[in-house]
Amino acid sequence: MVAMKMQINGKAAGSCGGECFDVRNPATGELLEQVPRGTEEDVALAVEAALSAFEGWASISPQQRGMVFYRAAGLVRQRKEELAALLTQEQGKPLAEARNELEGFSHVLEYYCGLAGSLRGDFIPVKGNGYSFTVKKPLGVCTAIIPWNMPALIMGWKIAPALISGNTFVLKPASSTPLTNLTLASILNEAGLPAGVLNVVTGSGEIAGESLVRSPDVRKISFTGESGTGKRISELAASGMKRVTLELGGSDPMIVCDDANLESAVAGAIRGRFYNCGQTCTAVKRLYVFESVAREFIRKLEEGVKRLKVGNGLDKDTDMGPLNNHSQFEYIKELVAGIEEKGEGRIIAGGKAPSFKGMGKGYFFEPTLVSDVPGDSRLLKEEVFGPLLPIVTVRNLDEAIEEANRSIYGLGASIWTKDLDRIRMGCEQLNAGIIWVNQHLKVAPEVPFGGVKESGFGRENGPDILSEYLETRTIMLKT
Numbered sequence: 268m269v270a271m272k273m274q275i276n277g278k279a280a281g282s283c284g285g286e287c288f289d290v291r292n293p294a295t296g297e298l299l300e301q302v303p304r305g306t307e308e309d310v311a312l313a314v315e316a317a318l319s320a321f322e323g324w325a326s327i328s329p330q331q332r333g334m335v336f337y338r339a340a341g342l343v344r345q346r347k348e349e350l351a352a353l354l355t356q357e358q359g360k361p362l363a364e365a366r367n368e369l370e371g372f373s374h375v376l377e378y379y380c381g382l383a384g385s386l387r388g389d390f391i392p393v394k395g396n397g398y399s400f401t402v403k404k405p406l407g408v409c410t411a412i413i414p415w416n417m418p419a420l421i422m423g424w425k426i427a428p429a430l431i432s433g434n435t436f437v438l439k440p441a442s443s444t445p446l447t448n449l450t451l452a453s454i455l456n457e458a459g460l461p462a463g464v465l466n467v468v469t470g471s472g473e474i475a476g477e478s479l480v481r482s483p484d485v486r487k488i489s490f491t492g493e494s495g496t497g498k499r500i501s502e503l504a505a506s507g508m509k510r511v512t513l514e515l516g517g518s519d520p521m522i523v524c525d526d527a528n529l530e531s532a533v534a535g536a537i538r539g540r541f542y543n544c545g546q547t548c549t550a551v552k553r554l555y556v557f558e559s560v561a562r563e564f565i566r567k568l569e570e571g572v573k574r575l576k577v578g579n580g581l582d583k584d585t586d587m588g589p590l591n592n593h594s595q596f597e598y599i600k601e602l603v604a605g606i607e608e609k610g611e612g613r614i615i616a617g618g619k620a621p622s623f624k625g626m627g628k629g630y631f632f633e634p635t636l637v638s639d640v641p642g643d644s645r646l647l648k649e650e651v652f653g654p655l656l657p658i659v660t661v662r663n664l665d666e667a668i669e670e671a672n673r674s675i676y677g678l679g680a681s682i683w684t685k686d687l688d689r690i691r692m693g694c695e696q697l698n699a700g701i702i703w704v705n706q707h708l709k710v711a712p713e714v715p716f717g718g719v720k721e722s723g724f725g726r727e728n729g730p731d732i733l734s735e736y737l738e739t740r741t742i743m744l745k746t
Contacts, residue, residue, distance in 0.1 A: 276316035277462025293359040296628030305470030310478040313466040317435035320463030325433035333383035339458035340373035355580040375423035397745030405433030406486040415441035432736040512725030516650040517678030520671035524684035539707035549679040596630035599653040612637040677719035681707040
């Protein structure tokens with residue numbers, strides 16, 4: 268099999284080490300592609316290409332840069348079915364979710380295309396000292412290390428604000444999902460992105476990722492992934508005074524009050540937990556329900572979950588695909604095995620790998636509900652990345668917020684109620700970077716996104732993110 272190449276300086280490139288790794292379909296175990304295993308030398312070549320391209324890219328107007336995004340967004344939409352099939356095969360999600368993610372990628376490009384004209388400095392009147400003003404300058408070479416759960420969307424979140432600001436970029440995709448990222452990079456080149464402006468190096472985090480973070484020519488690092496890795500990146504970046512954005516783990520609570528619209532809340536919990544097989548940073552990972560409505564809510568939730576069809580994402584009637592990789596599959600199995608053994612709850616739906624025709628070697632697991640979960644359970648303390656939802660009953664909102672905040676994480680949270688005082692209380696007291704009211708999970712590119720506590724620091728999206736990729740220079744002018 269001929270390996271799909273890395274993208275360095277606008278050209279396909281193999282690894283300097285000559286090695287490749289396999290990318291397999293998590294629904295079947297089928298070998299999709301072999302991809303170069305990037306080395307430190309490959310990273311150095313990619314950074315050098317980005318550095319060489321920087322002056323030319325930074326010198327053109329933001330509007331010209333934005334037009335590249337506009338054309339690329341159109342090309343992605345033209346090829347959406349082809350790209351969705353590729354994304355589904357390497358990641359596992361149903362085709363409908365893959366299409367939605369690619370539409371999100373195009374939307375992100377178009378949003379930052381629209382912001383191109385807003386890149387400007389300020390005039391500062393200073394009496395007696397002539398004129399003062401600021402100008403905004405791009406940083407230089409920026410990089411991102413991204414995960415496998417939303418590879419296309421998160422690629423858009425990372426590259427769009429950096430490139431529109433005039434920076435050049437090196438992207439390190441996840442090892443299990445590099446194919447869509449490589450294809451999207453080639454589409455951007457087709458849309459007119461100059462050679463070297465965006466480079467993609469595939470390989471392990473230990474070698475390719477760490478080499479990027481250590482590179483003296485990289486000025487900014489954006490990372491989405493596990494908290495321990497984020498801490499390591501922050502430590503390495505500090506020695507080079509590099510800017511860092513970290514979007515790390517989450518254990519998002521969902522609070523259902525006794526006056527909530529239960530039908531809407533049930534639908535929100537199902538989508539919020541089992542979308543992308545529960546492998547979403549801001550998925551509902553802990554469910555707190557008022558005692559007075561718990562029995563009815565859980566009954567409706569159980570009925571809805573049992574209607575979900577697990578299967579290959581390429582099948583049109585699939586609601587939930589497989590877990591993305593073997594380690595995630597084993598982790599979920601381990602958690603479920605310990606639930607009733609250790610008294611960590613009662614499984615009321617799911618709880619095992621399904622059996623169906625054609626499942627082959629896929630990493631499938633049933634959508635699983637666990638009730639009567641004690642407060643010290645792993646299900647409530649860890650970031651459970653998979654189709655497993657623990658349910659806890661609470662007496663009132665005070666108790667719900669106290670339990671929701673009893674976590675090292677603070678990425679997202681949601682409260683479901685019709686009461687404005689409860690909404691205000693939830694928004695003021697929940698420790699999370701984003702708080703939804705009567706909804707969960709959706710994030711538009713127009714709004715800032717990020718966490719508090721061990722969920723990281725810095726923000727993605729919105730107009731304010733541009734300042735993360737620009738430095739301010741002050742000019743004092745006296746004639």
